[in-house]
Amino acid sequence: MAELESRDSHDMGMHDEQLAGRTQQIFFKPSAEENFTYPGAYEVDFDKETEFDAADMSNKDVNLKIRDLMSQGYGSITIRNPGAKHSLGVCILNRLQLTFDGSLGYFGCGLIDGPNVHIKGRVGWSCAENMMAGTVVIEKNAGSTFGAALRGGDLVCKGDVGSRSGIDMKGGTIIVGGKTGMNSGFMMQRGRMVILGDAGQNLGDSMYDGTIYIAGKYESLGVDAVESEMTQTDIDWLEKKLSIYGLKAPNGVENVRKIVSGKKLWNYDNLEPSEKKLIL
Template identity: 70%
Template sequence: MAALTRSAPSEQERLSHEMGMHTEKLSGRSLEKFFDIDLHEEHGFSLPGAFDVDFNKRAEIDASDLSSSAVNLRIRSLMKDGYGTIVIKNPGAKHSIGVGILNRLNLIIEGSLGYFGLGLIDGPNVRISGRVGWSCAENMMSGTVLIEKNAGSQFGAAIRGGDLVCKGNVGSRTGIDMKGGTIIVGGDTGAFTGFMMQRGRMVICGNAGKNLGDSMYDGIIYIGGEPQSLGVDAVWSEMNDLDRKWLERKLRMYDVGPKGGIGAFRKIVAGKQLWNYDNLEPTEKKLVL
């Protein structure tokens, strides 16, 4: 294999370095904390669109005859009135329920959701007694989402924080473009799970489809079962005591786990052969792929 050589930087590369675009070290970092929400609340500040709610103040929404938009507006209205616990009855697998909630909230959904449920949320704790469709909790920032049954494809797409848990099986491309947080699957997951994963942790208690962790940049995948195959640049790594202690604590919180117990888990990380992909010669690219 030919040795890699670095040519003189182009004008575009020089400018990008001067702008500080190459100074961030991604390895080992978590989400950056830009401000202390508790400190800001003391001075009368909080997140945009957030309301002061009381978890002991409870309300119910019967979604039988309501559109998705009407349900979401009703949730916002109740939060504005200080309700911290909201129960949605008869959701009827409607799409886009509970999106854009930027608030501390205890949200209970008695039934199933359709596509794109709970997207762009930042703060609520959600429990769903039924199933969810495609792209549940897409771009989730913080909080918890617990699904008692199964989930569709692209579960937790581009998630950035919080805990997203499905006790059943999920579809393909789980955690695609994952940027942080934790995704836990109590059962099996489909093909291309963890595709282009960048940060965070994913826990799969069952089996996985083809190309697990394909093109992952960073982050960790734990699997208790067997993957059909690993994707490009996904490699096995050694489990350590910190991995096992973290798994024990996290899985105990949500009462899930593999049939063989914590000892059944194996660890997958990025091989990092694609980090400098553009610098590889054509023959070397073929070897990587």
């Protein structure tokens, strides 16, 4: 974004503009560095703790309650009886210690940037999708499309996850303590995915970049996914990362396998004739 930031309206001669129609001055202030106030991000104090029971609340009311508490500066919130409601804890855009004493439904903790979330139960589909930063730790199992389009932070499921976990990953780390289903790491772009159990078919299919570590077996690799040599850096990183969450590779991190992009699909037009069959 360097070029964008260095270009402002002065460079473009916009101050001499002779434009008809509605004025733009009310919202365009070229002197402001970014000129945006991002709404919905709060300053909170981790030592300010509270909890509430969500058993009789709708998901909308739970989310509104979380925002209300954050606006009051509460930095540690525990929610009892989340009842596997959908879309709980979405779009939290600041630091927060959030604990769900139970399970979440679909899209739990999606679109978040910064909070540390602990889920003591299970989660449904698309947990922490598009997470920007923070940590989400799930004690039991997770549904499909786990961490879809993840951009940053650590997403940890200590149990098994469904299919398409880490699909379209753009950064961050996903750790699966158990097994993962088919098409995991599909079209992965960046980031790391660690699978301590087995994986289903098409692991890492069409991955552009990023790294998948797998301690168990995989049914098949996807298109353009290839095994690569583990380095000492990989081993050190894995040991450190897993220890943070109290996890271990069953046969030691030295025996984990590493999957990366073959990069043959980066420029399809330049493939040799025989390589073009890759996409059939």
